[in-house]
Amino acid sequence: MPDTAQxxxxxxxxxxxxxxxxxxxxxxGMIGAFVLLCAxxxxxxxxxxxxxxNIFNITIQTVSVAIMASGMVFVIxxxxxxxxxxxxxxxxxxxxxxxxxxxxxxxAGLPLGSPLIAPLTMLAGLAVGTAIGLxxxxxxxxxxxxxxxxxxxxxxxxxxxxxxxxxxxTIAPLDPTFLMFGxxxxxxxxxxxxxxxxxxxxxxxxxxWSGRRAKLAHGFRVKPVWAETALxxxxxxxxxxxxxxxxxxxxxAAKLRRMFEARGEVMPEGYSIGHGLPISVLIxxxxxxxxxxxxxxxxxxxxxxxxxxxxxxxxxxxINTRLLTVKVFGIMGFLxxxxxxxxxxxxxxxxxDIGTLDELRVIAAAVIGGTALAGGVGTIxxxxxxxxxxxxxxxxxxxxxxDTPFQNIVVGGVLVLAVWIDIQYRKxxxxxx
Amino acid sequence: xxxxxxxxxxSIAFGGIKAVDHxxxxxxxxxxVGLLGHNGAGKSTLIKCLSGAYxxxxxxxxxxxxxxxxxxxRDARALNIETIYQTLALADNLDAAANLFLGRxxxxxxxxxxxxxxxAETRRIMGRLNPNFRKFNAPVSALSGGQRQSVAIARAxxxxxxxxxxxxxxxxxGPQETQMVAELxxxxxxxxxxxxxxxxxxxxxxxxxxxxxxxxxxxxVGIVRVxxxxxxxxLGMIILGKKPDTLAA
Numbered sequence: 001m002p003d004t005a006q007x008x009x010x011x012x013x014x015x016x017x018x019x020x021x022x023x024x025x026x027x028x029g030m031i032g033a034f035v036l037l038c039a040x041x042x043x044x045x046x047x048x049x050x051x052x053x054n055i056f057n058i059t060i061q062t063v064s065v066a067i068m069a070s071g072m073v074f075v076i077x078x079x080x081x082x083x084x085x086x087x088x089x090x091x092x093x094x095x096x097x098x099x100x101x102x103x104x105x106x107x108a109g110l111p112l113g114s115p116l117i118a119p120l121t122m123l124a125g126l127a128v129g130t131a132i133g134l135x136x137x138x139x140x141x142x143x144x145x146x147x148x149x150x151x152x153x154x155x156x157x158x159x160x161x162x163x164x165x166x167x168x169x170t171i172a173p174l175d176p177t178f179l180m181f182g183x184x185x186x187x188x189x190x191x192x193x194x195x196x197x198x199x200x201x202x203x204x205x206x207x208x209w210s211g212r213r214a215k216l217a218h219g220f221r222v223k224p225v226w227a228e229t230a231l232x233x234x235x236x237x238x239x240x241x242x243x244x245x246x247x248x249x250x251x252x253a254a255k256l257r258r259m260f261e262a263r264g265e266v267m268p269e270g271y272s273i274g275h276g277l278p279i280s281v282l283i284x285x286x287x288x289x290x291x292x293x294x295x296x297x298x299x300x301x302x303x304x305x306x307x308x309x310x311x312x313x314x315x316x317x318x319i320n321t322r323l324l325t326v327k328v329f330g331i332m333g334f335l336x337x338x339x340x341x342x343x344x345x346x347x348x349x350x351x352x353d354i355g356t357l358d359e360l361r362v363i364a365a366a367v368i369g370g371t372a373l374a375g376g377v378g379t380i381x382x383x384x385x386x387x388x389x390x391x392x393x394x395x396x397x398x399x400x401x402x403d404t405p406f407q408n409i410v411v412g413g414v415l416v417l418a419v420w421i422d423i424q425y426r427k428x429x430x431x432x433x
Numbered sequence: 434x435x436x437x438x439x440x441x442x443x444s445i446a447f448g449g450i451k452a453v454d455h456x457x458x459x460x461x462x463x464x465x466v467g468l469l470g471h472n473g474a475g476k477s478t479l480i481k482c483l484s485g486a487y488x489x490x491x492x493x494x495x496x497x498x499x500x501x502x503x504x505x506x507r508d509a510r511a512l513n514i515e516t517i518y519q520t521l522a523l524a525d526n527l528d529a530a531a532n533l534f535l536g537r538x539x540x541x542x543x544x545x546x547x548x549x550x551x552x553a554e555t556r557r558i559m560g561r562l563n564p565n566f567r568k569f570n571a572p573v574s575a576l577s578g579g580q581r582q583s584v585a586i587a588r589a590x591x592x593x594x595x596x597x598x599x600x601x602x603x604x605x606x607g608p609q610e611t612q613m614v615a616e617l618x619x620x621x622x623x624x625x626x627x628x629x630x631x632x633x634x635x636x637x638x639x640x641x642x643x644x645x646x647x648x649x650x651x652x653x654v655g656i657v658r659v660x661x662x663x664x665x666x667x668l669g670m671i672i673l674g675k676k677p678d679t680l681a682a
Contacts (some may be wrong), residue, residue, distance in 0.1 A: 214549040297545040299538050302527075306535055309526035316486060316522045317536035376526035397524040 002421040003191060026370055026425065030382065034389050041396035049396055052249035056275060058388070058395050059246070060183030063280045064089075064343040065358060066387035069365035070291045070380045071335035074328045076366055077308040080140060080147035080373035081327070084154030085336050086130050086358030087162070092340035094162035095169035097350030100178060118177035126337040132158060132332015134326055141325030155359065163352060172349035182345030186279040190247040193276035196241035199286075201236040208232050246281075247274035280342045284384070287335065291380045309376035364411070365390055368418040390414075435463050435498040437627040438483065438596055443492035445478055454651040455492075460596070460627040465618060467642035467659070468631045468662040469671055475651040476631050477600060484516040484598050484631070485509035496596070510536075515594035517585045517602055525574035529566075532573055533588045556588040558587045562617065579610035586617060597621060597628045603637060615641060635667045649674040 023324040046052065057162060068085050075082045100121040104110045108116060136154055140147045180186025188196065208228060215222050223231075250272045260267040294303040307314040307321050315321050339358075344350050367373065368389060369382030397407045436459040445453040451474045460466050468476040482489040485506040496503055496512055503509050509516070516522075523532045530551045539547045539554070552569060559566045562582040573581055581601065589597055599618075603611040618628060619643055632638050639643050639659050647654040647670040656674040657666075664678040 100556075178624060218549050218553040220549070220552065297542070297548075299546065302531060302535070304528060306531070308525040309524035310522070313522040313524050313532075313535070316484075316506050316516070316518065318505075318510050319536050320507075331645060376524070 003200055026422075027379075027382065027385075028367070029252065029425070030389070031423075034385065034392070037339050037389065037392060038397070039056045040391070041399070045396070045399050049399060052245050054395070054399075055182075055245050056249045056278075058391055059281055060278050060346065061395065062142055062338055062384075062388050063183070063278075063284045063390040064339045064346070065361045065365055065391070066284055066288050066384045067335050067342065068332075068358065068362045069369070069383040069387045070287055071332040072334065072362050072366040073291075073369075073371050073378040073383045074295075074304050075147070075332050076363075076371045076373060077375055077378045078304055078310070078325065078328050079308055080138070080325070081363070081373075082147065082151045082332055083363075084132075084136065084151040084158060084358045085332065085339075085362050086360075087155045087157070087159035088129055088333060088336040089340045089343060089355035089358060090162040091158040091165070092125040092129040092337040092349050093131065093344045093354050094165040094171075094180075094402070095128045096121045096173070096340060098165055098346060099124045100175045101171055113176070115177065117175045118180075121175065122181075122341050125340050126334060129337025129340065130330055130334040134330040136331030136333070137326035140329065141322035147329075168352050170349050170351045174345070174348060174350075178341075179345050181279055181341050182348065183278045183280045183342075184275065185345070185348075187246075187251075187275040187293075188278060188279070188282070190274045191245045191276075193247055193274075193376070196277060196282070197240050201239045202293065204235045204239065205232045207237075214408035225249065243277065246278075247276050249275045251275055280346070283338065283342065287338070288380055288384055297382060300324075305376060314342045353363075361387075361390065364415045369413060370422060372422075386418075434461060436460060436495075437464075438629075439498075440467070440479065440495075440497040441493040441495065442484065443479060443482060443494075444490050445475075445482060445487060449524075451651045453482075453489075454528065456648065456651075458646045458653070458656065460629060462595075462625045462627050463622050463632055464644070465622060465628045465642045466656075467638035467645040468629060468648065469633075469635065469638055469645050469667060471527035472633075473492040473670060474648040474671075475650070476648050478651075479648070480516075480598050480600070480629055480631060483509065483537055483596075484514060486516075510592075513593065513595035514598065515589035515592060515596070516600070517582075517589055517622045518600050518609050523573050523581060526572050528572055529559070529587075532584055533558075533591060535588075537592065547610050554591070557588070559583065562587050562590070563613070578605040579613070580604060582610065582614065584661060586614070590617075590621070595626060597626050598631075599628060600631045601633065603632075603634075610645055613638075614638060635664050635671075639664055647671055 034181070038050060068089070072085070073083060100117050104114075104120060105112060132154070136147075136150050139150045139310050177304055204304065208231060212222050212228060222228075237368075251274070253267075253272070256271065256273065257267050293301075295304070303314060303319045303321075303324055306317070307324055311321060314324075340355070343354055347354065365387035366378065366383040367386070369379065369384070369386030371378030371383060393411060393414060394407055398408060438460040439661045440456065440458045443453055443456050443669070444451065456475070456479055458468075458479070460464065468480065478487060481487040483494065483503065485503045487507050488504060494503060496514075501508075501512060503512070503514075506516075510561060512592045524535065530548070533555050534551050539551050541547045556569060563580065566580060566583060568576060568580070573621075576584070582605065585604070603614050606614065618630075621628060630638065630642055642659050644656055645659050645662075645667060647667065649671065652674075654670045654674050657676070658669075659667075664679060669675075669677055
């Protein structure tokens with residue numbers, strides 16, 4: 001009986017192009033909106049918006065919020081919220097600032113410029129973020145305090161503990177190795193970017209192929225070969241295109257000259273080299289892949305979505321939902337620490353107001369990306385795309401010369417509009433919630 | 434023969450209210466015991482201390498004659514006790530396979546979820562329980578009441594339950610689907626499972642059960658063999674809270 005059921009299923013006819021490709025129409029809508037937005041800004045700015053330089057800048061400005069937004073997806077999917085991410089970022093950043101300029105040098109006695117400074121500093125930042133996240137999770141999961149309250153308190157507490165940690169001072173200059181994680185200061189260069197891009201494309205093609213093979217092995221319905229090929233070509237094109245754009249943005253001549261001088265060489269006349277993939281973007285892509293794998297392919301991810309869909313069902317299925325809450329907030333805290341590394345290195349200092357209002361940007365990115373506050377629904381790529389859309393909007397309006405207050409008005413309007421469109425879409429396709 | 438389950442002198446109180454007041458019930462292999470009573474009679478509360486959702490205040494639980502402590506749903510599962518809840522306890526946003534294996538996912542050698550194998554197993558067992566089931570890739574929120582019920586039952590059956598607790602398993606179902614559940618209960622009995630069936634419906638209890646335990650206000654009114662009493666007798670026990678005169682002697 002089950003055999004016939006499967007065979008019937010496998011030969012079921014495809015209804016139209018979209019069905020054959022099995023693409024997420026919601027994701028397509030978001031990409032469409034993003035493309036439209038970029039095209040419009042490019043038109044208004046006479047082609048200044050879609051230059052390699054501007055794309056490079058928008059990309060590195062998005063990283064910090066996007067990393068945290070991917071963690072916020074898990075938090076919101078489990079029906080919680082985290083209002084403290086900007087403050088936790090500031091706390092981790094303050095500790096890292098003090099660690100690399102004071103503790104490691106004056107207390108531990110490392111010489112300035114020691115290769116140990118950057119890794120130890122980052123370890124400290126990640127540890128602080130993770131510890132705070134786990135503590136928030138324990139208060140929410142085991143003590144039953146609503147996440148809204150815990151993290152609202154956390155916002156006030158950590159922002160100001162950070163203030164005391166640095167006595168409210170801006171900390172600079174930072175360790176040169178550490179600065180490489182900020183964006184423009186640390187890029188891979190064209191050759192390595194091409195190699196990584198090619199590896200990523202191969203990986204994507206392998207993932208599509210192995211997914212198809214697993215389905216075939218069990219006799220499930222698979223997409224037509226042409227659809228799989230088209231999808232693989234699209235993904236490969238997008239990855240390599242992105243690398244090409246980042247490689248096309250040349251390092252400024254003055255900076256190149258300094259780099260040659262630092263090595264005691266003279267820059268050859270007419271020498272030029274592209275930036276390539278920034279390390280910070282590489283970190284974001286790594287976070288995106290790992291978080292997506294966790295969400296889709298691990299028990300932890302399955303439990304996060306189950307607990308968000310029906311907390312009672314998750315508990316009755318033997319899932320320890322309290323411990324799950326601690327883990328989710330722990331991940332969030334770790335990602336705040338990671339964001340702090342990128343944010344601080346990009347600003348090349350620890351300013352006292354680092355990460356202010358980031359909690360709202362992060363939540364907005366996750367929500368624009370389709371994470372439902374009711375829980376149980378959300379994707380990592382959606383949240384990252386949400387962060388990218390918000391950053392592009394802000395950057396584009398800045399280029400056009402829109403006043404800052406009006407920029408915020410637009411971003412606020414877009415947030416509400418995005419959720420409204422999402423609700424209409426879900427009604428249309430008949431999804432609950 | 435040793436009973437499969439013995440609930441001995443169980444009490445549970447919420448605040449000052451005794452939800453379950455010194456109740457003892459047992460269950461033998463291959464037997465269906467119905468738990469009858471009004472809303473708030475304590476039947477669901479009693480059974481939840483066996484499924485691990487609540488903890489008893491006093492009393493003893495024995496499985497195959499051995500005393501056990503059930504602190505949470507994980508403990509209950511480890512003892513091969515499976516529960517099908519009235520509210521079905523399904524995660525609406527996940528598909529049938531994800532729900533069937535929730536908390537006990539199959540994984541590959543690397544520790545990742547083996548989605549393909551879980552779907553294949555789900556197709557195999559659903560082919561047996563509900564051959565018309567097709568929506569393997571839709572979230573269970575898109576399923577009908579009967580389809581959802583068959584996912585919930587498949588979940589209990591797949592993991593080789595020895596003791597099955599069913600909380601109003603046919604409440605949300607049409608006549609055909611109710612018949613399907615009845616046949617399934619018969620099949621599970623033949624396989625030697627013990628089943629606790631919680632229900633309002635006297636007719637269903639008389640049809641499906643071997644014995645019925647009637648509760649009122651947290652206390653046990655009595656346990657009777659269903660073929661020795663009429664539906665009116667059972668109704669009398671539920672409403673009046675006393676055993677029928679024919680059995681009282």
